[in-house]
Amino acid sequence: MLRRLIAALEREPDAACPVCGGERLVWTYDLDHEPSSGPVCVECGILVPRPVLTPEALAHARRGQLLVSA
Numbered sequence: 503m504l505r506r507l508i509a510a511l512e513r514e515p516d517a518a519c520p521v522c523g524g525e526r527l528v529w530t531y532d533l534d535h536e537p538s539s540g541p542v543c544v545e546c547g548i549l550v551p552r553p554v555l556t557p558e559a560l561a562h563a564r565r566g567q568l569l570v571s572a
């Protein structure tokens with residue numbers, strides 16, 4: 503998993519989770535580690551490093567909390 507993350511950091515930013523390819527990312531604020539907030543993949547539960555994601559994907563994740571309950 504870590505290797506996939508590192509590989510993703512070396513690529514162009516993408517809109518999906520670098521580990522499982524899931525596109526459902528939820529901005530989470532109460533993580534118990536640093537960074538304490540960021541986009542978390544709904545599918546596999548990892549905190550996706552922000553440089554991996556496009557600005558659009560990050561913005562979408564921030565708004566995504568409204569979509570998750572739907």
Ligand SMILES: [Zn+2]
Nearest residue numbers: 519522543546
């Ligand atoms: Zn994932």
